[in-house]
Amino acid sequence: MDSIQEILHTMLTSHRLLHAYIALLILDNGWLLDNGLAKLPPMGWMSWGWYMCADNCTHNPNKCLDEKLILSVADAFYTEGYQEAGYEYIIIDDCWSERTRDEFGSLVPDRKRFPRGMKYIADYIHKRGLKFGMYTNIAYDTCMRYPGSRGYFEKDAKLFASWDVDYLKVDGCFVAESYLDHAYIDLGKALNETGRPMVYSCSWPYYKLFIHKHAANYSAVLPYCNLWRNYHDIMPAFGNIYYTLKFYEKNYENLYKFHGPGHWNDPDMLMLGTHSLTPGMSRIQVAVYAMLSAPWIISCDMNMVTPFDKSLLLNMNLIAVAQDPLGIMAKPYQVSRLTLWVKPHMPMKGDKYHSFSFTFVNFEDKFQYVTLPLSKYGISTNESYHVLDVFAGKFVLNVTRKDSIEVDVPPVDAVMYTLYPL
Ligand code: GLA
Numbered sequence: 001m002d003s004i005q006e007i008l009h010t011m012l013t014s015h016r017l018l019h020a021y022i023a024l025l026i027l028d029n030g031w032l033l034d035n036g037l038a039k040l041p042p043m044g045w046m047s048w049g050w051y052m053c054a055d056n057c058t059h060n061p062n063k064c065l066d067e068k069l070i071l072s073v074a075d076a077f078y079t080e081g082y083q084e085a086g087y088e089y090i091i092i093d094d095c096w097s098e099r100t101r102d103e104f105g106s107l108v109p110d111r112k113r114f115p116r117g118m119k120y121i122a123d124y125i126h127k128r129g130l131k132f133g134m135y136t137n138i139a140y141d142t143c144m145r146y147p148g149s150r151g152y153f154e155k156d157a158k159l160f161a162s163w164d165v166d167y168l169k170v171d172g173c174f175v176a177e178s179y180l181d182h183a184y185i186d187l188g189k190a191l192n193e194t195g196r197p198m199v200y201s202c203s204w205p206y207y208k209l210f211i212h213k214h215a216a217n218y219s220a221v222l223p224y225c226n227l228w229r230n231y232h233d234i235m236p237a238f239g240n241i242y243y244t245l246k247f248y249e250k251n252y253e254n255l256y257k258f259h260g261p262g263h264w265n266d267p268d269m270l271m272l273g274t275h276s277l278t279p280g281m282s283r284i285q286v287a288v289y290a291m292l293s294a295p296w297i298i299s300c301d302m303n304m305v306t307p308f309d310k311s312l313l314l315n316m317n318l319i320a321v322a323q324d325p326l327g328i329m330a331k332p333y334q335v336s337r338l339t340l341w342v343k344p345h346m347p348m349k350g351d352k353y354h355s356f357s358f359t360f361v362n363f364e365d366k367f368q369y370v371t372l373p374l375s376k377y378g379i380s381t382n383e384s385y386h387v388l389d390v391f392a393g394k395f396v397l398n399v400t401r402k403d404s405i406e407v408d409v410p411p412v413d414a415v416m417y418t419l420y421p422l
Pocket of ligand 1: 093203
């Protein structure tokens with residue numbers, strides 16, 4: 001079994017190779033994404049997971065994608081502790097525009113739902129020290145058949161920049177594979193040329209793999225996108241979250257090398273706050289996302305967030321792991337009937353001994369008990385560690401490599417321990 005030092009060594013070697021590859025790409029294409037953003041996995045809120053294309057506000061005023069909603073999320077972030085915890089981007093997904101461009105070929109925000117336009121929203125969000133995200137597609141239409149950006153990359157990039165957008169999610173529906181393979185590069189270049197740093201979120205690998213049925217070439221995507229989707233849409237249902245987590249587990253070897261500061265695999269939104277998960281399911285999603293160093297983008301009605309959801313979303317011990325500056329994707333192991341994720345992270349003792357976290361996930365309907373000999377799962381030193389039970393918020397014991405940790409994980413639940421070197 002790999003020791004933590006070996007995992008780190010492999011990570012560093014593959015990162016060195018990646019940097020050499022990126023240098024070659026710059027020589028070849030003359031540019032690469034150079035916005036200095038997303039050094040930590042982005043945190044925030046996005047409309048799609050809960051609101052989807054909520055454009056019929058007369059019919060359903062309580063589920064309406066409009067200015068009032070977006071400003072209310074900014075207020076909730078500002079007043080309820082989310083901003084202090086690191087939640088930053090507020091992202092409007094599909095269905096925000098009029099059905100046609102104006103006579104000058106510009107995209108126009110829906111006049112009824114966004115009467116003061118997007119710059120007004122950006123200013124409101126920025127005044128609260130938060131950041132603003134928007135959505136488009138590389139095709140003529142968006143996935144919900146609103147106008148897309150094909151044929152208008154420079155124009156739309158300039159428009160988003162003029163609205164002070166900080167983050168752009170770009171979808172890849174309805175295009176041929178040959179177009180897909182250069183469109184993300186072209187649009188990214190147009191964004192770069194505006195001079196406004198915008199986090200660039202791509203869906204290139206997802207469309208490559210699941211729509212065009214070809215392996216995603218992550219080393220081609222990494223130099224151009226800050227984050228990218230690689231699996232189907234998450235929905236407010238645990239089955240869906242389960243398949244997403246299994247995809248990451250099965251594809252770990254293929255994904256972890258491309259994951260790190262400035263460039264992240266994105267398993268899609270957190271579904272807490274939607275009343276669709278049990279407490280155990282919620283713990284599974286947040287814990288594994290923290291272990292993966294995945295973006296934490298929630299999608300919910302902020303008024304529906306229960307005190308329990310909030311206690312997870314604002315758990316600073318958990319967020320410290322999720323936002324660890326090393327940005328390492330945890331490695332999965334099968335231990336008995338549990339999935340164990342192991343992640344090295346900061347703080348370090350001296351220049352050698354990392355902290356690390358263990359997360360045990362039980363997808364079964366019975367308790368699962370295991371004894372975990374630490375020497376087998378990463379601890380190769382004689383150091384002692386202080387063990388924090390992340391969900392209980394308590395230090396529970398001190399261990400060395402000679403010890404084992406015993407866990408009894410409840411049905412459909414997760415237990416997470418963080419080990420800090422003493
Ligand atoms: C795709 C994306 C979703 C969302 C919708 C909008 O399905 O994967 O995240 O952006 O399009 O139409």
